Amino acid sequence: MAFLPLSTPARRIGALLAATGLVAAGLLASGVLERSAVARDVETPLTPEAMKALAPQGAKVAAAADCFACHTARGGAPWAGGLPLETPFGIIHATNISPSAEGIGGWSRAAFHRAIRDGIAPGGRHLYPAMPYTSYRGLSPEDVDALYAYLMTRPPVAVANKANTLPFPFDQRWTLAAWNFLNLPAEVAEPDPARSPLWNRGRYVAEALGHCGECHTPRNALQAMRSGAALQGAVIEGIEAPDITPSGLRRMGFEPHGLARFMAKGLSPQGGATHQMFDVVHFSTQHMDAADLAALSAYLFDRDALPAEPETPPAPAPAAVPQAVSLRARATYAGLCAGCHGQAGEGIPHVSVPLRTNTAMRVANPGGLLRAILVGLPAQRFPGHERMEAMPPFAALIDDAALADLATWMRAEWGGQDKAVTPEAVARQREGLRADASH
Amino acid sequence: MSAAIEIRDLTLRVNGEPVGPIPVPVGTSLLDVLHEWLGLTGSRMGCGQGICHACTVMLDEETGPREMRTCITGAHWFEGKSIRTVEGHARTEPDGTVVLSPVQQAFVENFAFQCGYCTPGFVTGASVLIETLKRKPVRRDEVERVVTDALDPHICRCTGYVRYHQAVRDLVLATPGLTIA
Numbered sequence: 214m215a216f217l218p219l220s221t222p223a224r225r226i227g228a229l230l231a232a233t234g235l236v237a238a239g240l241l242a243s244g245v246l247e248r249s250a251v252a253r254d255v256e257t258p259l260t261p262e263a264m265k266a267l268a269p270q271g272a273k274v275a276a277a278a279d280c281f282a283c284h285t286a287r288g289g290a291p292w293a294g295g296l297p298l299e300t301p302f303g304i305i306h307a308t309n310i311s312p313s314a315e316g317i318g319g320w321s322r323a324a325f326h327r328a329i330r331d332g333i334a335p336g337g338r339h340l341y342p343a344m345p346y347t348s349y350r351g352l353s354p355e356d357v358d359a360l361y362a363y364l365m366t367r368p369p370v371a372v373a374n375k376a377n378t379l380p381f382p383f384d385q386r387w388t389l390a391a392w393n394f395l396n397l398p399a400e401v402a403e404p405d406p407a408r409s410p411l412w413n414r415g416r417y418v419a420e421a422l423g424h425c426g427e428c429h430t431p432r433n434a435l436q437a438m439r440s441g442a443a444l445q446g447a448v449i450e451g452i453e454a455p456d457i458t459p460s461g462l463r464r465m466g467f468e469p470h471g472l473a474r475f476m477a478k479g480l481s482p483q484g485g486a487t488h489q490m491f492d493v494v495h496f497s498t499q500h501m502d503a504a505d506l507a508a509l510s511a512y513l514f515d516r517d518a519l520p521a522e523p524e525t526p527p528a529p530a531p532a533a534v535p536q537a538v539s540l541r542a543r544a545t546y547a548g549l550c551a552g553c554h555g556q557a558g559e560g561i562p563h564v565s566v567p568l569r570t571n572t573a574m575r576v577a578n579p580g581g582l583l584r585a586i587l588v589g590l591p592a593q594r595f596p597g598h599e600r601m602e603a604m605p606p607f608a609a610l611i612d613d614a615a616l617a618d619l620a621t622w623m624r625a626e627w628g629g630q631d632k633a634v635t636p637e638a639v640a641r642q643r644e645g646l647r648a649d650a651s652h
Numbered sequence: 653m654s655a656a657i658e659i660r661d662l663t664l665r666v667n668g669e670p671v672g673p674i675p676v677p678v679g680t681s682l683l684d685v686l687h688e689w690l691g692l693t694g695s696r697m698g699c700g701q702g703i704c705h706a707c708t709v710m711l712d713e714e715t716g717p718r719e720m721r722t723c724i725t726g727a728h729w730f731e732g733k734s735i736r737t738v739e740g741h742a743r744t745e746p747d748g749t750v751v752l753s754p755v756q757q758a759f760v761e762n763f764a765f766q767c768g769y770c771t772p773g774f775v776t777g778a779s780v781l782i783e784t785l786k787r788k789p790v791r792r793d794e795v796e797r798v799v800t801d802a803l804d805p806h807i808c809r810c811t812g813y814v815r816y817h818q819a820v821r822d823l824v825l826a827t828p829g830l831t832i833a
Contacts, residue, residue, distance in 0.1 A: 547678050548729025553702060556679050564701050602701050609718070 248399050250350050251326040255358075258322055264362040271363025274356045277422040277505065278349065279497035280364075283307040292316070293370040298343050299450075301436070303379035305343045313369035325361045326354065332393060339389035341377075342396075347438065351401050351421030396437035408517055415512025418505050423497070425513075428454040428489065444513070446577075451642065452488055453578035459514045463526045465572040469519045473510040477503070479595040482570040487581070487590060499596040529575065529629025534622050538633075542622030545615055549607060558627055564602050574628030579620050583634070583642040586616060608646070613639040664730045666690065667740030676727050683707050683722035686737060694738035694772050695722055704807040706773040710736040710780055716787050719780045738772035741779060754823055755779050762819035766810035773806050778820045785830040792831045795824050 259267070275281065284307050286295035293316070294309040309316035317325065324335045332346035333339055340346060352360075382388060402420065404413040419425045430438040431447040446456035455461060462472060466483050475481040479494035486494045498506065511519055534542075547556070553565040560567030568574065573582040589606035611619070613636040620639070624630035661673035662685065674689055686692040686709075698706035702724040710717040712734040720735070741753040752760065755778045765771040781802035790798055799820045808816065824830050 544728065548726040551679055551726060552681060552724030561701070602703055605702060605721075 248331075248397070249327065250330045250401055251323065252354065255323045255326045255354065256321075259358060259362065263358075264365065267359040267362035268366045269363075270356075271359035271361070273500075273502070274352075274360045274422065275363055276497055276500040277418065278352075278360070278424070279493060280310070280360075282492045282496040283344075284310045290370040290372060292364065292367050293372040295372065295375055297375075300341075300343060302383040303377065305341050305377045305379065306375035307344075308374045309370065309372050310364055311367050311370040311372075312365045313371050315371055315373050316369065317364065318369055322358065322361055325364075326357050329357050329360070332389070332397065339386040339393070341386075341389065342392065342436070345424040345427045347397055348421055348424035348427055350398060351417065353417075353421075356422070392435060392437070396435060409511075411508050411511045411519075412515075412517050414505070415508035415510070418501075418509045419512050423509065425457065429457050448578060448580065449489065452581045452584060453576050454489070455572060455576045457513055462513060464529075465575050466526060466528070466570055468524045468526065469510045469514045469516060470523045471525070472513065473503070473506040473519075476501070476506050476509065478597065478599065479593075480566070480599060480601075482567055484566040484568075484571040484573060485593060485595070485601050487585070487593075491593060494595070528570070528627075531627070532625040532629050532631035534625045534633075538618045539622050539626075541615065542618040545611065545619045546623070549610060550619075553602075553604075558623070563600065565604070566601060568623060569627040571627070574624045574626075574630065576628075577630075577632075579624060579630075579634045579638065580642060582620055582624070583616065583639060584646060586611070586620070587643055588646050608643065613637075613643065660728060662727055662731060664732065665734035666692070667736055668734075678726070678728060680727045681723055682709070682720075682725055682727045682730055682735075685727040686722065692737050692739050696769055696772055697723055698769065698773075698807070699723070704770070704773070705777065705805050706770045706807070708773045708776040709738075710776055712736065717780045717783050719777055736776075736779075738775050741775060753779065754827065755782060755820070758819040758823040759816065762815045762822070764812055764815040764819045765808075766812055770806060770808045770810075774803065774808070774816050777802050777806055778816075778823075781820065782824070782827070782830065785824060789830055789832045792825065792833070795821055795831060799824065 281291070283296050283298065284294050285291050286293070286307075289295050290311070292309070292311040294307045296307040298305045298307060312318040320328070320335060328334045328340060329346060329352060330350045332342065332344065377384070402416065405416075426438050426443055428449055429444045429446060430440075431442050431445060433439050444457045444461075446461060447454050455465060467475070467481070471481055471483075475483065475486070476494065476498040479486040479491065479499065485491070501509075507519055511517065550568070554560055554568045558567060558569030558571075573579075573585065585604060587606060587608040590601075590604040592600065592603040594600045607616075616639045617634045617636040620634040624634065658678040659675045660678055662676045663670070663672035663674075665671065666686075671690065674685075676685055676689065683695055683697055686695055687697075695709060696706035698704035700723050702721045705719075705721060707721055707723040708719045709722055711720045711730070717736070741756055743751050745751060753775070755775055759765060759771065759775065759778075764774070781798065785798070799817055803813075803817055803820065806816075
């Protein structure tokens, strides 16, 4: 999901946006700054036969592009929208994209193309970049046609769109023309002839369809993805969307085959997909073709082909921890953690994930680990009738100093992280997180 | 981690009595210590994964009792702490009469349990609730919610939930001091 990182003060962005908006207002009003990626030939409507033939491919595109995760509220009617997306600027509600009057029932083929690839809905209404049109801009016209055919053949649902709660100036959609001018790429990536078809397909899957960068690429002051830091990781809602460049993936312990398996299953020695990544696996990647997952993995590891054998990176060497810290941490671990995660952090199949090979120990930001320990995790169902049990919240059982020791020791012992987690960092994490007592 | 099993002395209070120091391998669950070292077999090993809550005991803290799962919590974590197991709820009169705790009595009167496997956990969970309400009463219209919150984590394979919940609801409403108008 785009537009989420909270690291930059909204006020600063507001000032920037407003200033940019004022300067460009005249130009914007004239519309000359809008650059469409959509070719004229989509003005011709698709025949009913073509729509019918394209719809099955559209289902695959919808899954790979993860449209459902945002455009269906939890417990809501399929494609009827309503999911609230919390952004630094306010709440944006995903819209109804079923073919009803409230949804996209009246949209032409060309209008749909412009919304997906230019971020502009019928009537010139600018979409918020929470809808990842910056990434979808790279979708092929064929895939957009297929997606259109699929969505237009879903059952129409008469559910009105919910109003967004964005304060001025963020409720001024016209300002997004300036944002688009600055941040929307003019050119769409062409296949690189120097690379294999697998790599090129992987790039398309990762960058356009899967829009990985919307979470994993850090954002600038305007909340646009920093192209120079693509996929190098970002912090979203206090949790790290980790670095998924080849070196970042290897640091977490992934290798190309294992990564493709993780995207299909949601589980790996590196742990289970949690938070937003759980939704990604649940709604999107588990439904993707094995060939596309292989391509995705090849691209993310920057390989033209997957290696013949798994190339599991060696476990990081443990970092040194003061003995007092290690003693206290081991006692806490044996008391509260080992019952489910094993004496040596090996985990229990179908119950709890391993910790000694877990990404939470290896990523730079300890936020995800601290949050999981403090508030717990829900029981999760994974593809193939796999499941992991709920993790209870430990906020009431561990004080800041003890949790700092525990996190420091686990991350040093299993993740090779030599930067100590401080009690102050734990206290900050604890703030705002309320233990869910219902576990 | 290391091949040799580390053994450490454990000292705690169980049902008001001091226990230990007893040598216990690090990594032993409290449930195993209760069963194998102390002969207190009332707390049940159910799922062994912290899900079913048949193994819970009361951990007494300054702020009141807390329910702890003994199957997933290491015995040494309880070093120096004070716990109450299901064996600690009823009392025996000088003439030998056994007097059940109000929670136990309510479960009997409501025919709450069938096979009884989950009962120690339900007794523990309900007793923690009763003692919590003594310190912090709730409005009568909140009783339904607090009872549900307290008993929800407990799994009963005989599906006796309705009578368990009914028993605790009735007890809370009938006991002076647990509710406020």
